[in-house]
Amino acid sequence: MAMKHGNSDNRRRAFADVVTIDAWHDAFDGVRSRTDLHADVVFGTARVGAERSSPVRFRLSIKQAEIVVLIPESEPVSVDVKSVSREAPRPSGQLTEISERETQNHAKGAISASVAPSALQASASVEAGAQATLSTRKKVEISAKIDFMIVTSSKTEDGHYRWVVRPGTGVFLEGRPWDAEKNPRLKIIDERKDPTKSIPPTVRVEVHCRREDLVIEDLEIKDEGVWQTAKSRFGFNNRMAAAISYIQDRLAEEGLEVKNIEDIFGHVTLASVTAQSV
Protein backbone atom coordinates (compact mmCIF):
# COMPACT_ATOMS: atom_id res chain seq x y z
CA MET A 1 0.00 0.00 0.00
CA ALA A 2 2.86 2.30 0.86
CA MET A 3 4.41 1.54 -2.51
CA LYS A 4 1.14 2.32 -4.23
CA HIS A 5 1.11 5.73 -2.61
CA GLY A 6 4.76 6.17 -3.59
CA ASN A 7 3.87 5.45 -7.24
CA SER A 8 0.99 7.86 -7.08
CA ASP A 9 3.25 10.52 -5.57
CA ASN A 10 5.74 10.08 -8.40
CA ARG A 11 3.05 10.65 -10.95
CA ARG A 12 1.71 13.68 -9.07
CA ARG A 13 5.23 15.08 -8.92
CA ALA A 14 5.55 14.69 -12.67
CA PHE A 15 2.44 16.81 -13.13
CA ALA A 16 3.83 19.42 -10.72
CA ASP A 17 6.89 19.73 -12.95
CA VAL A 18 4.98 20.10 -16.19
CA VAL A 19 2.67 22.78 -14.85
CA THR A 20 2.70 25.01 -11.80
CA ILE A 21 -0.14 27.29 -10.97
CA ASP A 22 -0.73 30.08 -8.50
CA ALA A 23 -4.00 31.97 -8.21
CA TRP A 24 -4.93 34.90 -6.03
CA HIS A 25 -7.28 37.85 -5.59
CA ASP A 26 -7.57 40.76 -3.18
CA ALA A 27 -9.54 39.83 -0.10
CA PHE A 28 -13.25 40.59 0.08
CA ASP A 29 -13.11 42.64 3.22
CA GLY A 30 -16.68 43.83 3.39
CA VAL A 31 -15.81 47.15 1.73
CA ARG A 32 -14.42 45.82 -1.54
CA SER A 33 -16.91 43.69 -3.48
CA ARG A 34 -15.15 43.43 -6.87
CA THR A 35 -11.64 42.20 -7.40
CA ASP A 36 -9.30 40.88 -10.08
CA LEU A 37 -8.57 37.15 -10.19
CA HIS A 38 -4.96 36.48 -11.12
CA ALA A 39 -3.62 33.13 -12.30
CA ASP A 40 0.06 32.50 -12.87
CA VAL A 41 0.60 29.38 -14.94
CA VAL A 42 4.00 28.03 -15.93
CA PHE A 43 4.48 25.08 -18.25
CA GLY A 44 7.67 23.05 -18.34
CA THR A 45 9.16 19.62 -18.91
CA ALA A 46 9.31 16.95 -16.22
CA ARG A 47 12.00 14.30 -16.05
CA VAL A 48 10.25 11.17 -14.90
CA GLY A 49 11.77 7.94 -13.62
CA ALA A 50 14.85 9.36 -11.92
CA GLU A 51 14.22 7.32 -8.77
CA ARG A 52 16.31 4.16 -8.49
CA SER A 53 13.30 1.81 -8.47
CA SER A 54 12.13 3.01 -11.90
CA PRO A 55 13.33 0.77 -14.76
CA VAL A 56 12.87 3.50 -17.39
CA ARG A 57 13.11 7.27 -17.70
CA PHE A 58 11.48 9.79 -20.01
CA ARG A 59 10.56 13.44 -20.37
CA LEU A 60 6.99 14.56 -19.99
CA SER A 61 5.48 17.74 -21.39
CA ILE A 62 2.06 18.95 -22.50
CA LYS A 63 0.92 19.48 -26.06
CA GLN A 64 -2.04 21.70 -25.22
CA ALA A 65 -4.00 22.50 -22.11
CA GLU A 66 -6.96 24.49 -20.81
CA ILE A 67 -6.94 26.73 -17.77
CA VAL A 68 -10.36 26.91 -16.14
CA VAL A 69 -11.78 29.20 -13.45
CA LEU A 70 -14.20 27.10 -11.44
CA ILE A 71 -16.87 28.82 -9.41
CA PRO A 72 -19.13 26.37 -7.59
CA GLU A 73 -22.82 27.22 -7.90
CA SER A 74 -23.15 27.30 -4.15
CA GLU A 75 -20.54 30.05 -3.77
CA PRO A 76 -21.91 33.58 -3.37
CA VAL A 77 -19.68 34.97 -6.09
CA SER A 78 -20.20 35.92 -9.74
CA VAL A 79 -18.09 36.95 -12.71
CA ASP A 80 -18.13 40.39 -14.32
CA VAL A 81 -18.63 39.23 -17.91
CA LYS A 82 -17.06 42.38 -19.37
CA SER A 83 -13.88 41.80 -17.41
CA VAL A 84 -13.05 38.35 -18.84
CA SER A 85 -9.68 38.38 -20.59
CA ARG A 86 -10.60 37.75 -24.22
CA GLU A 87 -7.37 38.64 -25.94
CA ALA A 88 -4.51 37.38 -23.92
CA PRO A 89 -1.21 39.14 -24.58
CA ARG A 90 1.06 36.84 -26.49
CA PRO A 91 4.71 36.52 -25.62
CA SER A 92 6.24 36.74 -29.06
CA GLY A 93 9.53 36.68 -30.90
CA GLN A 94 10.88 37.17 -34.37
CA LEU A 95 11.24 34.26 -36.76
CA THR A 96 13.53 34.80 -39.70
CA GLU A 97 13.81 32.28 -42.45
CA ILE A 98 16.28 32.65 -45.27
CA SER A 99 15.92 30.47 -48.30
CA GLU A 100 18.24 30.51 -51.25
CA ARG A 101 17.47 29.20 -54.67
CA GLU A 102 19.13 29.16 -57.99
CA THR A 103 17.19 30.22 -61.03
CA GLN A 104 18.25 29.39 -64.50
CA ASN A 105 17.24 31.42 -67.51
CA HIS A 106 17.82 30.45 -71.06
CA ALA A 107 18.15 33.92 -72.52
CA LYS A 108 18.21 32.92 -76.15
CA GLY A 109 14.60 33.69 -77.00
CA ALA A 110 14.39 36.97 -75.19
CA ILE A 111 17.51 38.53 -76.58
CA SER A 112 17.28 37.42 -80.18
CA ALA A 113 13.73 38.68 -80.38
CA SER A 114 14.87 42.18 -79.53
CA VAL A 115 17.20 42.36 -82.54
CA ALA A 116 15.77 43.84 -85.73
CA PRO A 117 15.29 41.33 -88.58
CA SER A 118 17.50 43.44 -90.88
CA ALA A 119 20.53 43.09 -88.64
CA LEU A 120 20.98 39.41 -89.35
CA GLN A 121 24.67 39.46 -88.63
CA ALA A 122 24.19 41.06 -85.26
CA SER A 123 21.33 38.77 -84.43
CA ALA A 124 23.44 35.68 -84.98
CA SER A 125 26.21 36.82 -82.67
CA VAL A 126 23.89 37.95 -79.93
CA GLU A 127 22.05 34.69 -80.12
CA ALA A 128 25.25 32.71 -79.86
CA GLY A 129 26.35 34.65 -76.81
CA ALA A 130 23.01 34.27 -75.16
CA GLN A 131 22.99 30.52 -75.60
CA ALA A 132 24.82 30.21 -72.33
CA THR A 133 22.67 29.50 -69.34
CA LEU A 134 22.29 32.42 -66.99
CA SER A 135 22.37 31.61 -63.34
CA THR A 136 21.29 33.95 -60.63
CA ARG A 137 21.02 33.31 -56.96
CA LYS A 138 18.01 34.65 -55.18
CA LYS A 139 17.82 35.10 -51.48
CA VAL A 140 14.42 35.36 -49.90
CA GLU A 141 14.19 36.55 -46.35
CA ILE A 142 10.91 36.02 -44.62
CA SER A 143 10.31 37.67 -41.30
CA ALA A 144 7.24 37.06 -39.22
CA LYS A 145 6.17 37.67 -35.67
CA ILE A 146 5.68 34.37 -33.92
CA ASP A 147 3.73 33.54 -30.82
CA PHE A 148 5.25 31.17 -28.32
CA MET A 149 1.77 30.28 -27.12
CA ILE A 150 -1.63 30.84 -28.61
CA VAL A 151 -4.42 31.52 -26.14
CA THR A 152 -8.09 31.24 -27.00
CA SER A 153 -10.82 32.02 -24.50
CA SER A 154 -14.10 30.15 -24.36
CA LYS A 155 -16.47 28.49 -21.90
CA THR A 156 -16.60 24.87 -20.77
CA GLU A 157 -19.76 22.77 -21.15
CA ASP A 158 -20.57 23.63 -17.56
CA GLY A 159 -20.32 27.36 -18.28
CA HIS A 160 -16.96 28.00 -16.60
CA TYR A 161 -14.56 30.41 -18.25
CA ARG A 162 -11.50 28.78 -19.76
CA TRP A 163 -8.44 29.63 -21.82
CA VAL A 164 -7.10 26.99 -24.19
CA VAL A 165 -3.33 27.25 -24.60
CA ARG A 166 -1.51 25.84 -27.61
CA PRO A 167 2.16 26.16 -28.59
CA GLY A 168 2.76 28.82 -31.25
CA THR A 169 5.88 27.02 -32.40
CA GLY A 170 7.25 23.67 -31.32
CA VAL A 171 5.24 20.73 -30.12
CA PHE A 172 4.73 21.34 -26.42
CA LEU A 173 3.99 24.13 -23.95
CA GLU A 174 6.87 25.94 -22.36
CA GLY A 175 6.77 29.03 -20.15
CA ARG A 176 3.97 31.44 -19.18
CA PRO A 177 1.01 32.06 -21.49
CA TRP A 178 0.43 35.50 -19.93
CA ASP A 179 1.72 37.95 -17.34
CA ALA A 180 -0.42 37.10 -14.34
CA GLU A 181 0.05 40.43 -12.56
CA LYS A 182 -0.68 42.66 -15.54
CA ASN A 183 -3.39 40.51 -17.07
CA PRO A 184 -5.91 39.17 -14.59
CA ARG A 185 -8.25 36.50 -15.96
CA LEU A 186 -11.46 38.16 -14.84
CA LYS A 187 -13.14 40.19 -12.10
CA ILE A 188 -15.10 38.37 -9.42
CA ILE A 189 -17.96 39.98 -7.54
CA ASP A 190 -18.79 39.23 -3.91
CA GLU A 191 -22.53 38.48 -3.83
CA ARG A 192 -22.90 38.03 -0.05
CA LYS A 193 -25.80 39.95 1.43
CA ASP A 194 -23.99 40.64 4.68
CA PRO A 195 -20.23 40.25 4.19
CA THR A 196 -19.49 40.80 7.84
CA LYS A 197 -21.43 37.75 8.96
CA SER A 198 -20.48 35.03 6.46
CA ILE A 199 -17.40 33.27 5.11
CA PRO A 200 -15.80 34.93 2.04
CA PRO A 201 -16.43 33.00 -1.23
CA THR A 202 -13.71 30.89 -2.81
CA VAL A 203 -12.88 30.08 -6.45
CA ARG A 204 -10.65 27.42 -7.93
CA VAL A 205 -8.34 27.45 -10.93
CA GLU A 206 -7.50 24.19 -12.69
CA VAL A 207 -5.31 23.09 -15.59
CA HIS A 208 -6.69 20.28 -17.74
CA CYS A 209 -5.47 18.38 -20.76
CA ARG A 210 -6.48 15.30 -22.72
CA ARG A 211 -4.73 11.96 -22.34
CA GLU A 212 -3.17 12.28 -25.80
CA ASP A 213 -1.85 15.76 -24.94
CA LEU A 214 0.64 14.13 -22.55
CA VAL A 215 3.85 14.12 -24.59
CA ILE A 216 6.29 11.32 -23.68
CA GLU A 217 9.74 11.84 -25.15
CA ASP A 218 13.14 10.17 -24.95
CA LEU A 219 11.76 7.08 -23.26
CA GLU A 220 14.63 4.69 -22.54
CA ILE A 221 15.43 1.66 -20.44
CA LYS A 222 18.01 2.54 -17.81
CA ASP A 223 19.95 -0.71 -18.25
CA GLU A 224 22.11 0.13 -21.29
CA GLY A 225 22.54 -3.50 -22.43
CA VAL A 226 18.83 -4.28 -22.28
CA TRP A 227 18.08 -0.98 -24.01
CA GLN A 228 20.45 -1.62 -26.93
CA THR A 229 18.98 -5.10 -27.48
CA ALA A 230 15.41 -3.77 -27.33
CA LYS A 231 16.21 -0.99 -29.82
CA SER A 232 17.79 -3.31 -32.36
CA ARG A 233 14.85 -5.71 -32.60
CA PHE A 234 12.45 -5.56 -35.51
CA GLY A 235 9.14 -3.93 -34.58
CA PHE A 236 10.71 -1.61 -31.99
CA ASN A 237 8.51 1.33 -33.03
CA ASN A 238 5.37 -0.66 -32.24
CA ARG A 239 6.67 -1.71 -28.80
CA MET A 240 7.69 1.88 -28.13
CA ALA A 241 4.19 3.07 -29.14
CA ALA A 242 2.67 0.56 -26.72
CA ALA A 243 5.00 1.65 -23.89
CA ILE A 244 4.19 5.34 -24.50
CA SER A 245 0.46 4.62 -24.65
CA TYR A 246 0.71 2.62 -21.42
CA ILE A 247 2.44 5.55 -19.66
CA GLN A 248 -0.21 7.95 -21.00
CA ASP A 249 -2.90 5.66 -19.59
CA ARG A 250 -1.30 5.48 -16.13
CA LEU A 251 -0.69 9.24 -15.97
CA ALA A 252 -4.20 10.01 -17.19
CA GLU A 253 -5.60 7.65 -14.58
CA GLU A 254 -3.84 9.68 -11.91
CA GLY A 255 -5.31 12.97 -13.07
CA LEU A 256 -8.76 11.82 -14.05
CA GLU A 257 -11.49 14.18 -13.05
CA VAL A 258 -13.89 11.31 -12.66
CA LYS A 259 -12.35 8.12 -11.34
CA ASN A 260 -13.95 6.02 -14.00
CA ILE A 261 -11.95 3.90 -16.40
CA GLU A 262 -14.57 4.45 -19.10
CA ASP A 263 -13.65 8.12 -19.00
CA ILE A 264 -10.00 7.53 -19.70
CA PHE A 265 -10.17 10.02 -22.57
CA GLY A 266 -11.90 12.65 -20.49
CA HIS A 267 -10.05 15.57 -19.05
CA VAL A 268 -6.90 14.92 -17.08
CA THR A 269 -6.52 17.42 -14.25
CA LEU A 270 -2.87 18.42 -14.12
CA ALA A 271 -3.18 20.99 -11.36
CA SER A 272 -5.88 22.44 -9.16
CA VAL A 273 -5.61 25.32 -6.69
CA THR A 274 -7.93 27.44 -4.61
CA ALA A 275 -7.31 31.11 -5.31
CA GLN A 276 -5.70 32.71 -2.29
CA SER A 277 -7.26 35.75 -0.74
CA VAL A 278 -4.44 38.24 -0.20
Place this chain on the structure above:
Amino acid sequence: MSHWLDKTITLLQADTFDLRELARIAGADPKTFYRGIRLADLDVSGQNVEDMEFADRRFEDKKNKDAQSRLISYTDNKSISVIEAARELHRVGRQEERVAILLDLILRNPDDALLLINLYSKDRAKYANRVLKQIETEVRSNRQGDTLFQEEKGRRLNAIQLARIINRPFSRGMPNNRAALLYYMAKHLARYPDINKYLREKITDTRSIFIVPLRSEIIGFLDHGDENVIL
Protein backbone atom coordinates in the same frame (compact mmCIF):
# COMPACT_ATOMS: atom_id res chain seq x y z
CA MET B 1 8.41 -4.40 -4.97
CA SER B 2 6.64 -3.17 -8.08
CA HIS B 3 7.02 0.17 -9.78
CA TRP B 4 4.28 1.72 -11.93
CA LEU B 5 6.63 1.79 -14.90
CA ASP B 6 7.63 -1.93 -14.72
CA LYS B 7 5.10 -2.83 -17.42
CA THR B 8 6.90 -0.57 -19.92
CA ILE B 9 9.91 -2.94 -19.75
CA THR B 10 7.63 -5.90 -20.48
CA LEU B 11 6.23 -4.03 -23.48
CA LEU B 12 9.61 -2.88 -24.81
CA GLN B 13 10.95 -6.44 -24.55
CA ALA B 14 7.85 -8.25 -25.82
CA ASP B 15 8.34 -11.04 -28.36
CA THR B 16 5.54 -9.69 -30.48
CA PHE B 17 5.21 -6.40 -32.31
CA ASP B 18 1.55 -7.00 -33.10
CA LEU B 19 -0.27 -3.85 -31.97
CA ARG B 20 -3.36 -5.69 -30.70
CA GLU B 21 -1.27 -8.15 -28.76
CA LEU B 22 0.82 -5.35 -27.22
CA ALA B 23 -2.34 -3.51 -26.16
CA ARG B 24 -3.57 -6.72 -24.52
CA ILE B 25 -0.27 -7.10 -22.65
CA ALA B 26 -0.76 -3.52 -21.43
CA GLY B 27 -4.26 -4.48 -20.28
CA ALA B 28 -5.86 -1.93 -22.61
CA ASP B 29 -8.43 -1.82 -25.38
CA PRO B 30 -6.56 -2.00 -28.73
CA LYS B 31 -9.23 0.19 -30.35
CA THR B 32 -8.35 3.29 -28.33
CA PHE B 33 -4.95 2.46 -26.86
CA TYR B 34 -2.91 4.10 -29.68
CA ARG B 35 -4.98 7.30 -29.92
CA GLY B 36 -1.95 9.47 -29.22
CA ILE B 37 0.30 7.63 -31.72
CA ARG B 38 0.68 8.34 -35.41
CA LEU B 39 -0.08 5.35 -37.62
CA ALA B 40 2.58 6.60 -40.02
CA ASP B 41 5.25 5.88 -37.38
CA LEU B 42 4.30 2.22 -36.96
CA ASP B 43 4.97 -1.02 -38.76
CA VAL B 44 1.56 -2.48 -39.53
CA SER B 45 2.48 -4.93 -42.29
CA GLY B 46 0.29 -8.00 -42.03
CA GLN B 47 -1.76 -6.52 -39.17
CA ASN B 48 -5.41 -5.62 -39.29
CA VAL B 49 -5.70 -2.12 -37.82
CA GLU B 50 -9.01 -1.30 -39.47
CA ASP B 51 -11.00 -0.49 -36.32
CA MET B 52 -8.15 1.08 -34.35
CA GLU B 53 -7.76 4.80 -33.67
CA PHE B 54 -4.53 6.67 -34.31
CA ALA B 55 -3.57 10.33 -33.95
CA ASP B 56 -3.18 10.91 -37.68
CA ARG B 57 -6.12 8.77 -38.71
CA ARG B 58 -8.61 10.73 -36.64
CA PHE B 59 -8.02 13.74 -38.90
CA GLU B 60 -8.68 11.57 -41.93
CA ASP B 61 -11.81 10.18 -40.28
CA LYS B 62 -13.05 13.69 -39.66
CA LYS B 63 -12.45 14.60 -43.27
CA ASN B 64 -14.35 11.52 -44.38
CA LYS B 65 -17.23 12.30 -42.06
CA ASP B 66 -17.39 15.85 -43.41
CA ALA B 67 -17.46 14.47 -46.90
CA GLN B 68 -20.12 11.95 -46.03
CA SER B 69 -22.43 14.68 -44.82
CA ARG B 70 -21.76 17.12 -47.64
CA LEU B 71 -24.45 17.00 -50.27
CA ILE B 72 -23.69 17.54 -53.92
CA SER B 73 -25.94 17.78 -56.93
CA TYR B 74 -26.08 14.34 -58.60
CA THR B 75 -28.79 14.96 -61.16
CA ASP B 76 -31.09 17.93 -61.75
CA ASN B 77 -33.51 16.76 -59.08
CA LYS B 78 -31.29 14.73 -56.81
CA SER B 79 -28.62 15.65 -54.26
CA ILE B 80 -26.57 12.99 -52.52
CA SER B 81 -23.47 12.94 -50.33
CA VAL B 82 -20.06 12.91 -51.99
CA ILE B 83 -19.35 9.43 -50.65
CA GLU B 84 -22.61 8.12 -52.09
CA ALA B 85 -21.80 9.79 -55.39
CA ALA B 86 -18.41 8.08 -55.50
CA ARG B 87 -20.10 4.77 -54.67
CA GLU B 88 -22.72 5.25 -57.40
CA LEU B 89 -19.96 6.03 -59.85
CA HIS B 90 -18.13 2.79 -59.05
CA ARG B 91 -21.35 0.87 -59.85
CA VAL B 92 -21.54 2.11 -63.44
CA GLY B 93 -20.55 -0.70 -65.83
CA ARG B 94 -18.39 0.95 -68.51
CA GLN B 95 -15.34 3.11 -67.85
CA GLU B 96 -16.37 5.53 -70.64
CA GLU B 97 -19.69 6.18 -68.89
CA ARG B 98 -18.02 6.50 -65.45
CA VAL B 99 -15.68 9.12 -66.84
CA ALA B 100 -18.52 11.08 -68.48
CA ILE B 101 -20.59 11.05 -65.25
CA LEU B 102 -17.53 12.09 -63.21
CA LEU B 103 -17.05 15.05 -65.50
CA ASP B 104 -20.72 16.00 -65.14
CA LEU B 105 -20.41 15.81 -61.33
CA ILE B 106 -17.31 18.02 -61.36
CA LEU B 107 -19.04 20.58 -63.54
CA ARG B 108 -22.12 20.56 -61.32
CA ASN B 109 -20.07 20.82 -58.12
CA PRO B 110 -16.82 22.60 -59.00
CA ASP B 111 -15.91 23.40 -55.38
CA ASP B 112 -16.16 19.75 -54.37
CA ALA B 113 -14.18 18.41 -57.33
CA LEU B 114 -11.10 17.58 -55.31
CA LEU B 115 -13.09 15.91 -52.56
CA LEU B 116 -14.95 13.82 -55.11
CA ILE B 117 -11.74 12.78 -56.88
CA ASN B 118 -10.09 11.91 -53.57
CA LEU B 119 -13.02 9.76 -52.51
CA TYR B 120 -13.50 8.10 -55.87
CA SER B 121 -9.76 7.59 -55.65
CA LYS B 122 -9.19 4.77 -58.13
CA ASP B 123 -11.01 3.35 -61.09
CA ARG B 124 -10.78 -0.30 -62.07
CA ALA B 125 -9.99 0.51 -65.71
CA LYS B 126 -6.79 1.85 -67.25
CA TYR B 127 -8.00 4.85 -69.25
CA ALA B 128 -10.43 6.03 -66.59
CA ASN B 129 -7.59 5.93 -64.08
CA ARG B 130 -5.40 8.07 -66.29
CA VAL B 131 -8.25 10.54 -66.65
CA LEU B 132 -8.65 10.69 -62.85
CA LYS B 133 -4.95 11.38 -62.32
CA GLN B 134 -4.89 14.01 -65.02
CA ILE B 135 -7.96 15.82 -63.65
CA GLU B 136 -6.49 15.77 -60.15
CA THR B 137 -3.20 17.24 -61.37
CA GLU B 138 -5.01 20.00 -63.25
CA VAL B 139 -7.39 20.81 -60.38
CA ARG B 140 -4.52 20.94 -57.91
CA SER B 141 -2.38 23.20 -60.07
CA ASN B 142 -2.44 26.98 -59.67
CA ARG B 143 -4.47 26.86 -56.50
CA GLN B 144 -5.21 30.21 -55.08
CA GLY B 145 -6.33 31.38 -51.69
CA ASP B 146 -5.38 28.24 -49.80
CA THR B 147 -4.53 28.94 -46.20
CA LEU B 148 -3.85 26.72 -43.26
CA PHE B 149 -7.44 26.90 -42.12
CA GLN B 150 -9.25 27.05 -45.40
CA GLU B 151 -10.29 23.88 -47.02
CA GLU B 152 -8.48 22.94 -50.15
CA LYS B 153 -10.85 23.47 -53.04
CA GLY B 154 -8.60 23.45 -56.04
CA ARG B 155 -8.86 25.17 -59.38
CA ARG B 156 -12.12 25.37 -61.28
CA LEU B 157 -11.79 23.81 -64.68
CA ASN B 158 -14.20 24.74 -67.45
CA ALA B 159 -16.13 22.24 -69.52
CA ILE B 160 -13.87 22.28 -72.50
CA GLN B 161 -10.70 21.89 -70.41
CA LEU B 162 -12.24 18.83 -68.79
CA ALA B 163 -13.48 17.42 -72.08
CA ARG B 164 -9.96 17.61 -73.50
CA ILE B 165 -8.50 15.95 -70.41
CA ILE B 166 -10.82 13.00 -70.65
CA ASN B 167 -10.39 12.65 -74.38
CA ARG B 168 -6.58 12.52 -74.22
CA PRO B 169 -6.00 8.99 -72.84
CA PHE B 170 -8.78 7.53 -74.96
CA SER B 171 -7.36 9.03 -78.14
CA ARG B 172 -4.42 6.68 -77.72
CA GLY B 173 -6.69 3.72 -77.06
CA MET B 174 -8.84 1.42 -79.16
CA PRO B 175 -11.39 2.89 -81.62
CA ASN B 176 -14.28 1.16 -79.86
CA ASN B 177 -13.30 2.86 -76.60
CA ARG B 178 -13.25 6.22 -78.37
CA ALA B 179 -16.66 5.58 -79.85
CA ALA B 180 -18.08 4.61 -76.46
CA LEU B 181 -16.60 7.73 -74.87
CA LEU B 182 -18.18 9.95 -77.50
CA TYR B 183 -21.51 8.20 -76.98
CA TYR B 184 -21.52 8.57 -73.19
CA MET B 185 -20.21 12.12 -73.27
CA ALA B 186 -23.12 13.01 -75.55
CA LYS B 187 -25.51 11.17 -73.25
CA HIS B 188 -24.40 12.92 -70.04
CA LEU B 189 -22.80 16.19 -71.12
CA ALA B 190 -24.75 17.50 -74.11
CA ARG B 191 -26.31 20.32 -72.15
CA TYR B 192 -22.94 22.04 -71.65
CA PRO B 193 -22.75 24.23 -74.80
CA ASP B 194 -18.96 24.04 -75.19
CA ILE B 195 -18.95 20.27 -74.90
CA ASN B 196 -21.95 19.98 -77.18
CA LYS B 197 -20.10 21.95 -79.86
CA TYR B 198 -16.92 19.95 -79.30
CA LEU B 199 -18.79 16.66 -79.69
CA ARG B 200 -20.61 17.82 -82.82
CA GLU B 201 -17.27 18.66 -84.43
CA LYS B 202 -15.93 15.25 -83.46
CA ILE B 203 -18.87 13.37 -84.88
CA THR B 204 -18.78 15.31 -88.13
CA ASP B 205 -15.09 14.59 -88.62
CA THR B 206 -15.14 10.90 -87.87
CA ARG B 207 -15.51 8.00 -90.23
CA SER B 208 -15.07 5.39 -87.55
CA ILE B 209 -17.04 2.24 -88.19
CA PHE B 210 -17.72 2.08 -84.46
CA ILE B 211 -19.39 5.48 -84.42
CA VAL B 212 -21.49 5.20 -87.59
CA PRO B 213 -24.11 2.87 -86.00
CA LEU B 214 -24.32 5.20 -82.97
CA ARG B 215 -24.36 8.45 -84.91
CA SER B 216 -28.12 9.06 -84.99
CA GLU B 217 -28.44 8.34 -81.26
CA ILE B 218 -25.50 10.62 -80.45
CA ILE B 219 -26.98 13.44 -82.53
CA GLY B 220 -30.27 12.86 -80.73
CA PHE B 221 -28.51 13.39 -77.38
CA LEU B 222 -26.80 16.52 -78.67
CA ASP B 223 -30.04 17.99 -80.06
CA HIS B 224 -31.84 17.19 -76.84
CA GLY B 225 -28.93 18.75 -74.92
CA ASP B 226 -29.43 21.97 -76.85
CA GLU B 227 -32.89 22.21 -75.33
CA ASN B 228 -31.50 21.92 -71.77
CA VAL B 229 -28.49 24.11 -72.11
CA ILE B 230 -26.56 25.10 -69.03
CA LEU B 231 -24.98 28.51 -69.33
